[in-house]
Amino acid sequence: MKFAKLALVASAVLVLGLAATDASAQMRKVKIATEGAYAPWNFVNSQGKLEGFELELGAELCKRAKFDCEFVAQDWDGIIPSLQAKKYDAIMAGMNITPRRLETINFTTAYAAGAHGFMVLKSSPLAKMPGGEYNLTKDLAAAEKAINELKPMLKGKILGVQGSTTNLAWAEKYFKDVAEIREYKTTEQHDLDLAAGRLDATVGAHSAAKATMETATGKDMMIAGPGFSGGMLGLGVAVGLRKEDADLKTAFDDAVKSAIDDGTIKKLSEKWFKVDMTPKS
């Protein structure tokens, strides 16, 4: 069944990602890159297909902006350079707006925002870390006070973080001197190691942590400690674009705003994350 379908597709289709089929000649073609390993934002299902919040939202945004869009998968560590190299035109991969990324690329207004923090095993002593919500932009002093209170608990522990992320920069800034930090290529890999007990905690977005907790391996895991957002952790998740593509930015900005205003983002994020991830202005 699948093979027949594939054969059919393959015949109509081009290999090597060099070009795509023309669905509608009128509309502008936009290629969007995603990672495909960051559930529920974007991931690969058992049919080998991309799926997730950003895939649905992307389709919605493209419909509003009247773009003819297609999604491609790209590894996280090469996702910005390949945008620069024009392999695609936009990034929707759970990518946060940060000052450092803004030096090389541009972002639309944020389409989602959420907290970052620790995920641990329920049986771990770290499960008792105190909670709370802190914003690094609005009240850095309070956030750093909370971080300092966590330090004694994390002493000598092993933290897993995905490489080249805001989470890694944050963990290295505040916890490098007390804990061992291990870098992983994908969040799926550090989740496997947390489940196996090789890590004491992972550092990442709460949204991704919640998705892991829904799976069979994640049933013994929980989010512990405070949630942090803003500042070096990013100003929300947005579409990443090349700086010169100002027209794309205008079109996507309008699409994002209208999707926020009419509650589409609320609806989609509640479907995929079980919570409303609409950015609060």
Add this chain to the structure above:
Amino acid sequence: MPPKSFFELMQWGPQGWLDEMTFATGLTLAVAISGFLFGLVFGTIAAMGKLSRRAIPRRLADVYTTVFRGVPDLLVIYLFYFGGSAMVTAIAQKFGAQGFIGLPGFLTGTLAIGIVSGAYQTEVIRGAYLAVPPGEIDAARAFGMSGWRLLRRIIGPQVLRYGLPGMGNIWQLVLKESALVAVVGLSVYFYEVKLGDLVLIYETRFSDLLRQAHVAAGSTRQPFVFYITAVVFYLLLTTASTWAFRRAETWATRGLRQV
């Protein structure tokens, strides 16, 4: 959601991963074949350099084989993956082209494997050429053969015969080395067009065998099942190639006195 059993995970079709793993094996084979052929080109050029009477080609060929046999293959893959497009763009701009040029992932990965395997193939080709008795070449020249005909009738068949066992070993090397592209995630894309009012075009990604095992392990959180399946598929590939090369050797040495 209870964990699935091995057989549930390894079904053929949309519920299981067996079909994906099988296609991925095909891609691994494709990567290995292209990498091997690129290597044959690089290896032949470098072997000609090493056999040259002039110092500069010899020196260049020596640097090539020393560097790419002495540096980890993974480092070469990173070089091509991160530097490939930049390099091509820089070269193209020297010739007056403008803008960026993106290299498709498949080409980047197979070129990297080709460069590395070419460094090993150089020695095999050079060794095989030197094994051709000079007297036969002299005799052929005396018969008036030269250039292409000499290569095709006398040198070519013998280089093939002497080089085949070494090439068999390198093929096994390339087959296993192709697993390294999993680290950077080389894929072949197939696009599926959704007609109707939804404009989105979904894509189906074919990864190589190890990458596919990786993706499935991450998605199902059942790494053991998928890596052990990858082991079995690789063993099938290497065993089949051992058999194929043995057949090829028999064919290439036909009509030769067996000692």
Add this chain to the structure above:
Amino acid sequence: MDFTFLYTSFLRLIVGIPLTLQLAFSSIGLGLVLAILLAAMMRSRLLPLAWIADGFVFVFRGTPLLVQVFLIYYGLGQFRPYLDEMGVWWFFRSPYYCALLALLLNTAAYGAEIVRGGLQSVPHGQIEAARAFGMSGFTLYRRIIAPIALRQALPAYGNEIILMIKATSLVSTITLMEVTGLAHKIISETFRAFEVFFVAGAIYLAINFTVTRLIALAEHWIAPDLDQASRPIEVGKLSH
């Protein structure tokens, strides 16, 4: 070329050299012991022993080292409760030990073939002559078989050592930050693939050059009469 960048990259990369060397040499050392054991099993008259050794060599030589690394690290990580019960979880918990295990099993499989080849190369006449002199068992091995086999096997084994030094780069995929892991980190921060490759490549070439020299010295030391400037290049045991 931006020499400041090359220099700062160099300073960051050399931090990984001890881990690279440590992994390479511990796995080679332990792997050699296992290789000799396997070679003995392969020659054993007890067929099940020979089958086990043959099967081991077949599987580890027939699959990519990277798959073996992932299988041991992520694959076995899934069986934590059982490993805990067996009291070996402390070993599999550490990425370092998992990497070491994968590397040593892999080199043992290749090493077993080299050792076996060395043993096979001992001329029968020499063994018969030694027997005629009344040597047997351990003395025969120590005085006749081992020295000849070692002389034959050393060039191929030198090749294997270089391959293992290169192979350590794969452990960067399971969070260990040796030279290649650090190189990847610097590249993904700066996207300057060429400069980093240049520096990291030079480090590996320097290590391999030194090791090659040491092996050549060892070859000369154990077999000064066998100094062959033009030994046929060994391509048989290249792959991992």
